[in-house]
Amino acid sequence: MEIYQLKVFLEVARCLSFTEAADTLNLTQPAVSAKIKCLESELETPLFRRLGRRIELTQAGEYLLEEGPGLVDLEGRLVAEIEEIKQGKFSTLKIGCMPDMLSNWLPSVLYKYRRVYPDVQTKCVQFDAIESLYRAIKTGEVDIGISDLSFSTFDEISEVAIGSVHYSLVVSTSHQLAQRPWLSLKELTDQAWVLPPEGVPGRIMLQKRMQELGLNLTNFAHVEIVDAASLMRTYLLQGHYLGFVSDFEFQMECEAGLLRRIPLEEFALGTPLFLMMAKRLGRALGLAGQPAGRNSLGLEPIRQFVAMVQGQPGVNQRHSQGATIPKPLDAPLAASANQTVPRFQAPNFLVRCSSTNGTETINLTIGTQNRTIQTVTAGLIIQRLGLLEHFLPREGRYSGVQYRLQWADYSSGAPIVAGLKAQQIDIGVLGDYPLLLSAAPQDSTALAAGTRLISFVASNLDGTGNDIIVPQHSTLDCIDDLAGRVIAVPFGSAAHSMVMRSLHHRHILDAVTLTSSDSAGPQRSGRSSAPVDGYAYFAPFHEIAKHKGQFRRLLHENLDGLPTFHGVVIRDVLAEQYPEIAVAYLRSLLAAQYWYATQPMATTLVSRWVNMDAAIVTKTLRASTSDRADVVYLPETQLRTDWLQAHIDQLGQIAGQEHLGQINLDRWMQPEFLERAIASI
Numbered sequence: 001m002e003i004y005q006l007k008v009f010l011e012v013a014r015c016l017s018f019t020e021a022a023d024t025l026n027l028t029q030p031a032v033s034a035k036i037k038c039l040e041s042e043l044e045t046p047l048f049r050r051l052g053r054r055i056e057l058t059q060a061g062e063y064l065l066e067e068g069p070g071l072v073d074l075e076g077r078l079v080a081e082i083e084e085i086k087q088g089k090f091s092t093l094k095i096g097c098m099p100d101m102l103s104n105w106l107p108s109v110l111y112k113y114r115r116v117y118p119d120v121q122t123k124c125v126q127f128d129a130i131e132s133l134y135r136a137i138k139t140g141e142v143d144i145g146i147s148d149l150s151f152s153t154f155d156e157i158s159e160v161a162i163g164s165v166h167y168s169l170v171v172s173t174s175h176q177l178a179q180r181p182w183l184s185l186k187e188l189t190d191q192a193w194v195l196p197p198e199g200v201p202g203r204i205m206l207q208k209r210m211q212e213l214g215l216n217l218t219n220f221a222h223v224e225i226v227d228a229a230s231l232m233r234t235y236l237l238q239g240h241y242l243g244f245v246s247d248f249e250f251q252m253e254c255e256a257g258l259l260r261r262i263p264l265e266e267f268a269l270g271t272p273l274f275l276m277m278a279k280r281l282g283r284a285l286g287l288a289g290q291p292a293g294r295n296s297l298g299l300e301p302i303r304q305f306v307a308m309v310q311g312q313p314g315v316n317q318r319h320s321q322g323a324t325i326p327k328p329l330d331a332p333l334a335a336s337a338n339q340t341v342p343r344f345q346a347p348n349f350l351v352r353c354s355s356t357n358g359t360e361t362i363n364l365t366i367g368t369q370n371r372t373i374q375t376v377t378a379g380l381i382i383q384r385l386g387l388l389e390h391f392l393p394r395e396g397r398y399s400g401v402q403y404r405l406q407w408a409d410y411s412s413g414a415p416i417v418a419g420l421k422a423q424q425i426d427i428g429v430l431g432d433y434p435l436l437l438s439a440a441p442q443d444s445t446a447l448a449a450g451t452r453l454i455s456f457v458a459s460n461l462d463g464t465g466n467d468i469i470v471p472q473h474s475t476l477d478c479i480d481d482l483a484g485r486v487i488a489v490p491f492g493s494a495a496h497s498m499v500m501r502s503l504h505h506r507h508i509l510d511a512v513t514l515t516s517s518d519s520a521g522p523q524r525s526g527r528s529s530a531p532v533d534g535y536a537y538f539a540p541f542h543e544i545a546k547h548k549g550q551f552r553r554l555l556h557e558n559l560d561g562l563p564t565f566h567g568v569v570i571r572d573v574l575a576e577q578y579p580e581i582a583v584a585y586l587r588s589l590l591a592a593q594y595w596y597a598t599q600p601m602a603t604t605l606v607s608r609w610v611n612m613d614a615a616i617v618t619k620t621l622r623a624s625t626s627d628r629a630d631v632v633y634l635p636e637t638q639l640r641t642d643w644l645q646a647h648i649d650q651l652g653q654i655a656g657q658e659h660l661g662q663i664n665l666d667r668w669m670q671p672e673f674l675e676r677a678i679a680s681i
Contacts (some may be wrong), residue, residue, distance in 0.1 A: 001042055003075045005079040006068050008035040008049060092121040093301040096133050096142035098201060104248040104274075106146065113308055120301045129199040130349040138165060140301055143302050145276040149201050149349040150247065158282045160307045162309045163268030164343060167205055169262040170243040170250060172236055179264065182277055182605060184214060184265040184384075192222040193242045194235035200351075206244050208268055208347040212389045227395050232241055246335065264289050268385045268595050276304065334396045342591040342681050344390055361580065365406045367416035367425040367583075373540050373608050373620035374458040374465065374633035375566050375590040378429040380589055380609060381405050385595065387588035393580040413437075414492030420451055420571060427570050427585060429457065431494030431538060432647055439668045440660050454673040455586055457566040459636035460539075461641075465564040466498035467542040470534040476554060483508045485533035489515040494564055495538040495652060501560050504654050512633075519654040538564075540620040541614070541633050558648055562642055565636065575670060586637075586677035593635045640669050 009054050012021040022029045040047050047061035057065060087213075094112075097106055102124055110122050125142050127133040137145040138156055147421065148165040151157040169188075171178050195217075196203050210216060213407035219221055224241065226232050233250065235241040236259060243250075245261075253259040283305050363633055366388075368379025376479075382388050392403055408425065410416055413434030419425030420438050428451075430438060437453045468487065470476045476485070479502060489496045503509035517535060534554060537545070545551040568589070570582055596602045617623075622631040644665055651657040 001039060005035050005039040007072060008032055009039055010034060012070050013057060013061060021516050038074050041534060092123055093305060094123045094142045095144050096124060096125045096127055096136045097146040099126055100248040104251050110308060113305060117304055117588050130201060131199060134201040134349060137278055144305060148271055148273050148346060148347040149204060151276055154346050154524060156279055158279045159274040159277055159537045161272035161277045163273040165273050165281040166247045166265045167244060168271045169264050170245045170259050172240055172256055175240050179258050180262055181601060183262050188242060189219050189641050191242050193220055194224045194226055194232050195244060197227055198224055202246060204242055204347055204349060213266060213386050217381050265384055266386050269342060269344045269591055271346045309318040320520040340681060342594045344549050354464060359400055361402045361404060363404045365408055365425050367410060367419055367428040369429060370409045373617050375429045376567055376606055377596050378457045378589050380597060381592040384609060387591050388585060391584040393584055410492045412490040417492060426574050429568055432564055433494050433497030433568050434492055435567050435569060436647060436660050436663060437492060439663045441662055442616050451569040452572050452670045453567055453668050454573045454582055454670055455568045455589060456636045456639055457568060458633040459563055459565040460633050461563045463562050463564050465539045465632055468534050468554040469542050469545055470554050472550060472552055473530050476533060477508055479555060483511040484515045487513055487534050487536055488532045488535040490517050493538055499536040500654055501650050505560050540616050543616055562646055582673045583676045586674055587680060590677060590681060598624055600624055637674060641665055
């Protein structure tokens with residue numbers, strides 16, 4: 001089939017007249033008839049039915065009329081590009097995006113690109129609705145699309161993350177909330193909001209997140225929907241409305257001091273910024289793991305742009321045939337170097353509201369110790385930022401599942417262990433000794449508790465995460481002085497284990513009375529019915545007592561050389577029936593640790609959430625502003641069999657702790673959940 005034959009056919013099909021088509025094409029009617037007969041002969045099917053003087057299209061003719069113009073357009077584009085190649089030019093790069101990208105992110109990228117490749121003509125196409133951008137990529141109207149929404153559910157589109165986008169609240173600098181450093185959506189339901197229409201990424205992002213958290217726009221007192229950024233600006237500046245925008249929007253107004261961005265708890269992480277193209281282009285470019293086709297020379301501008309935004313080496317080698325080929329667009333996102341940063345999952349641009357009448361409800365109870373600062377990334381931060389709600393699976397077998405989350409906070413690990421054994425808690429955050437207690441049988445005849453250890457949370461190599469403190473006026477100077485004395489301990493805690501091991505190490509365990517600190521803590525010492533000589537605590541509580549100046553540290557060295565650590569256990573039923581939920585929880589943990597490590601305000605916020613001195617928080621768990629040498633605990637997720645076995649070995653020598661030796665570490669530890677969570681980042 002020749003392109004000219006196709007052009008003749010299209011004109012006849014448009015006119016449904018050989019005579020009119022001949023006049024338009026400046027041909028004789030017999031010449032037009034001959035071209036059509038030749039085309040029908042090659043295709044071995046009639047394209048027209050003759051009804052007297054009238055003609056109409058056959059089914060094959062209707063199909064060719066629909067698809068044929070694309071081939072004609074392709075021929076024209078190829079001819080134009082080949083001509084430009086002959087002249088030493090490399091065609092035109094057409095990029096599609098939404099207005100915020102075109103106004104802020106894209107100009108600087110294109111400026112850099114044009115300086116490296118001045119022969120390439122760039123054309124930017126703006127789309128007011130994300131669905132229009134999708135169709136433009138699919139049909140070839142644009143070569144590349146840039147968006148912070150995902151098109152991954154569409155087989156014909158390839159996408160790769162090239163950066164991050166952050167969403168936040170934006171208000172006028174004269175707004176009553178403008179000086180607040182951090183806010184939550186739940187605090188803002190009584191405020192007036194201005195939002196863009198449906199189909200705009202910011203609106204999709206907001207509604208998808210609210211859906212995860214069980215919120216709705218109807219929860220807000222007043223919401224105005226506007227069609228243009230200029231209208232939104234007016235509402236923000238003149239009406240003191242609240243807006244929800246990406247960091248690409250209203251940059252000039254923020255730099256000029258007219259508007260101010262305020263981080264939101266529910267949007268503490270960024271979302272991926274995607275580069276997208278039709279998969280057929282990726283295959284032609286050799287970006288799907290295959291060699292580039294012979295006709296890919298005219299597509300070199302796309303290759304160069306992809307390499308530039310991905311930061312690939314060789315990007316400055318102009319028109320070099322040996323330049324580095326970017327990572328395949330069909331490759332898993334986790335394989336990209338810039339995917340080591342935990343991000344929120346970008347919603348698909350076609351948001352589908354899930355049914356509120358799911359066929360299954362999954363109840364999850366998480367036992368936390370929020371004031372035990374070294375564990376905040378496994379409980380408090382996940383809870384405050386709504387991370388678990390975001391990462392919980394909602395596709396496949398979990399489509400339509402309703403989740404009911406309950407966060408149960410405790411002052412120590414013993415009640416969490418009890419809750420796990422009673423099947424009332426599904427996920428528990430515990431210190432080293434409670435972790436072992438959750439796995440060990442209660443006596444030699446009982447079966448092992450049904451938990452699985454899936455991750456560590458924080459660790460202290462020198463064991464100083466636990467301590468014994470005594471009043472400043474006490475005459476006790478060393479651990480040997482404790483013989484015949486009374487020490488208050490939180491039974492079943494990491495501090496309890498430390499005291500037993502330390503006293504056993506000095507052969508005075510039987511000479512010291514251990515009593516529960518529930519009714520004999522430092523804060524109750526004046527009212528305690530049974531006087532005590534000292535207290536054993538885990539961080540940060542011994543530090544709080546010392547910070548107030550009423551107590552001093554008794555231990556000056558780690559007597560047994562064991563590190564102390566905290567971790568996460570889940571009930572084995574959850575691990576076996578819903579492994580994806582375990583992975584989702586660990587993805588939330590990794591995201592919380594990243595946030596705590598990189599957010600300058602993290603320790604300030606945590607101190608407010610738990611009503612504790614920020615200096616104690618900073619000293620207990622290393623954050624972005626911490627001096628590593630002065631911090632008790634460091635974030636830690638990788639499981640350490642040697643640490644666990646060392647604790648079991650030393651505790652197993654103490655009367656009443658022999659049952660810990662029955663723990664099967666190979667069966668109890670399941671690091672594959674953490675491996676899957678890390679691989680998904």
